[in-house]
Amino acid sequence: MTTIAFIGLGNMGGPMAANLVGAGYTVNVYDLVPDVVATLAQRGARAASSPQDAVRGADVAITMLPAGKHVSGLYLGEDGTGGLLQALDDHCLVLDCSTIDGETVQRLASACTERGLDMLDAPVSGGVAAAQKGTLTFMCGGTEEAYRRAESILCAMGKNIFLAGGHGAGQVTKMCNNMLLAIQMIGTSEALQMGANSGLDPKVLSEIMLKSSGRNWALELYNPFPGVMDSPASRNYTPGFMVDLMSKDLGLATANARATGSKIPLGEQAEALYRKKQQQGDGRKDFSSILELLSD
Numbered sequence: 001m002t003t004i005a006f007i008g009l010g011n012m013g014g015p016m017a018a019n020l021v022g023a024g025y026t027v028n029v030y031d032l033v034p035d036v037v038a039t040l041a042q043r044g045a046r047a048a049s050s051p052q053d054a055v056r057g058a059d060v061a062i063t064m065l066p067a068g069k070h071v072s073g074l075y076l077g078e079d080g081t082g083g084l085l086q087a088l089d090d091h092c093l094v095l096d097c098s099t100i101d102g103e104t105v106q107r108l109a110s111a112c113t114e115r116g117l118d119m120l121d122a123p124v125s126g127g128v129a130a131a132q133k134g135t136l137t138f139m140c141g142g143t144e145e146a147y148r149r150a151e152s153i154l155c156a157m158g159k160n161i162f163l164a165g166g167h168g169a170g171q172v173t174k175m176c177n178n179m180l181l182a183i184q185m186i187g188t189s190e191a192l193q194m195g196a197n198s199g200l201d202p203k204v205l206s207e208i209m210l211k212s213s214g215r216n217w218a219l220e221l222y223n224p225f226p227g228v229m230d231s232p233a234s235r236n237y238t239p240g241f242m243v244d245l246m247s248k249d250l251g252l253a254t255a256n257a258r259a260t261g262s263k264i265p266l267g268e269q270a271e272a273l274y275r276k277k278q279q280q281g282d283g284r285k286d287f288s289s290i291l292e293l294l295s296d
């Protein structure tokens, strides 16, 4: 029987851990917030009293934390030494599903290699609804062998599982995807708002563009104009996927572009627009609320 330690039971981690329990795994759960640990325990997980307690005897350690500093603080320790990695069993597979920066992934991967542990970066796409339904997309970076070990566990939480390349490739894939998503969302918002300003019904305009060459994911499944479909826009931009998280992801993308000499003028513009939305105090709104910048 595989035992999994799951650390970070927030909007995403909570339902992901619940799906692992539902699939029959023994799941030791830990979070800084005791209430979310208790909720998972009611659903059949084992409540751990500390990260060290969670990983005791675990075959796999999964983390779903806000950002790179939380991941490195946990595994490597605040000063870069003596974190949770030291407490893992020798055969334990490390699966970090958080969205984090490339530098932290490389530091964690090197520390795992030194310690003789397999590790995958395995960020996700799909949001809270997909986490609940177990239909996430996982974008993995690491060795083929680690990927094979992780596959059945990831399948209990997701529908589409990919190995993108070596360590860090999962995070780069996630950055590329979310930069494209942000650009699509802004472009879709511009088209819909200009249509509305010109007297068109955004619902009719959306229907026509969906059968034309402007068709895209944001228009089809996540329309940013209120009242067009059952999307966050029609619920006062309740997330969904927050402006704060999209800004974080665009920050990771622009940092990666600088590091790799990539030219991303639209990605930079997208980051500037999302940062502006944050500065307006809208960080916790859904990211489709970027349309409000155009309609104000």
Ligand code: NAD
Pocket (backbone or CB within 6 Å): 007, 008, 009, 010, 011, 012, 013, 030, 031, 032, 033, 036, 064, 065, 066, 067, 070, 074, 097, 098, 099, 100, 124, 125, 126, 127, 128, 240, 241, 242, 245
């Ligand atoms: P969240 O803030 O809801 O949850 C994070 C959890 O981690 C919290 O419960 C917090 O208490 C816990 N935590 C923080 N530091 C900890 C520590 N040292 N030990 C134990 N627990 C700790 O965030 P979320 O929305 O679940 O997102 C998690 C990750 O998934 C982020 O990296 C995010 O970018 C990514 N992501 C989120 C979405 C989304 O739609 N929310 C979609 C895809 C990817």
